[in-house]
Amino acid sequence: MSTTGDAERWAPEPPKDTGAGRGPYERDRARVLHSAAFRRLAAKTQVHLAGTDDFLRTRLTHSLEVAQIGREMGARLGCDPDVVDVAGLAHDLGHPPFGHNGEAALNELAKECGGFEGNAQTLRVLTRLEAKVLGAGLNLTRAALDATCKYPWPRKSETRKFGVYADDLPVFDWLRAAAPEPERRCLEAQVMDWADDVAYSVHDVEDAIHGGYVRVRLLIDDADERAAVCRAAAEAYSAEPVDALAPVLDELLADPALVAVADHDGSQRAQAALKGLTSAVTGRFVAAAVESTRVAHGAGPLRRYAADLVVPARIRAQCALLKGIALRYVMRRPGAHGRYEQQRAVLTELVEVLADRAPDGLDPAFAAEWKAAHDDQARLRVVVDQVASLTDPAAVDWHYRLTR
Known part of the structure; x- marks a missing residue:
């Protein structure tokens, strides 16, 4: 099988009718959207248990949001928007029941056969388990598959994240043929990964405020609660120390969009303010990455291995703090452990x-x-x-x- 060409597929296919004018990456997107694995995301946990509240996000709605954010950001950088779209739609196809809790359980159960990791499972779903092309899964193009690889390396002892199981290495090596360095991610994968961070940090907090798990007024007024959020963020999501995160959280809580939801009561006015918050923070996180990347790499189309995404440290810290809020008040709330x-x-x-x-x-x-x-x-x-x-x-x- 050939090892060149972004639009090539692992298993050769006969020429398609081009009358509809669809390119190879548009076909990739359609294959993901019509897959059984994608449909199943509708009943898989994001943070809150799937099916417990019509407002709350599932893996399906989260994936749609990641694809939308990533597509817009990629287009502004000059990436092929369909490639980024495919990566956003597909990035969670390998996640098991019960979210990251289920992932941890299956990793322990699968230790005799190489462990379990949701991103490695995604590659397995796309290249083996989905029934589109026998022996090749959805048989997506090289560029689309590469864009889904958040962790382009096999399992290793020093990190729990990895992107390929040992018996999937042949197709992994094929799709990674253009990588100039063994573990370097293509720009589209970096855009998808940041879109994923943006979506779940912002939207999980939106869901938590709507559900009454997070009270922004408490965070604004209580220094001990702010310190606890900083500790949670530093522990799980940020390399920054707690002392460095504290002023960033203060700045974040002073944002008028967050102040506007401090006393959320579920009214239509409050819900509009909550939507204003998600829009403002998402826009800020995306714009900061686009602007910083343009400063570093200049104008013109940026795609594949021509550039790396640049996200300012302060913006990454804000994102980590939002995740820390969800961790403290949702994932670690009373009763969750049982x-x-x-x-x-x-x-x-x-x-x-x-x-x-x-x-x-x-x-x-x-x-x-x-x-x-x-x-x-x-x-x-x-x-x-x-x-x-x-x-x-x-x-x-x-x-x-x-x-x-």
Whole structure:
């Protein structure tokens, strides 16, 4: 298979009817939108459990928002907007039931077959598990696949994030052929990654304010709460020390858009103010990255490996602090730990019972893969693939059906 050409596909395909005028990256976008994995995102947890509130975001709505933010930012930089759009739509296809909690549970369960990581699973979904082209998944172009790679390296001991399992290395090496350095990300992947950070930092806080988990007035008035948010952000999301984050949080809380939602009461006026906040902060985060990248790399189209995205340190710190707010008041709120333990138990018991009964109990496609697997590690990987593919309610239903 060829190793050159951004628009090439892993598996050769016959020429398409070009009467509709669609280019290869527009076709990539359509393939992701019409995939089963994309539809399943509608019932997968973002931060709040999927299905608990019609207002709150799921992995599907989050992915649509990432694609929109990334497409606009990429277009302003001169990237092919469809490539960035595809990356935004596809970046979470590998996430399992119950969000990052489910990811951690499956990583422990899959330690004998190379671990589990949502981004590596995304590559597996796109290049193997989705049924579009036999043996090649959705068979996206090289440029689109490369743009989805947030962590373009295999599993290694010093970091828990990685982007490819050992048995997916052949297609990974093919799609990374143009990379000038082994772990350098293309610009489109960097744009998608920042769009992802922007979307979930801003929108998770929006959801949390709407849901009553975050009271901005408390943060404005209480120095101890501000210090706790800074500690949470420094612990999980930022290399900056707590003391350096404190003045950034003060600046953020003085923003008129945040002050306007300090006493959110759910009224239409309050909801409009909340939307004003998300719009203002998203716009600021995107504009700062575009402007700084232009200063560093000049005018003209920037794409693939011609440039790196530049995000000012102060803007990254603000983004980390918004994530810290969601971490403290949503993910670590009272009662959350018990629910997380229950979710992990569901996935653990589900993997164990399926591994014991397989191929019985697996969907037909996964049962065939299990029968073709050459050893116990490969068979365990198939079971993990099956469980990772499930939506939150499907995981609960399968667990009830198979363990009662």
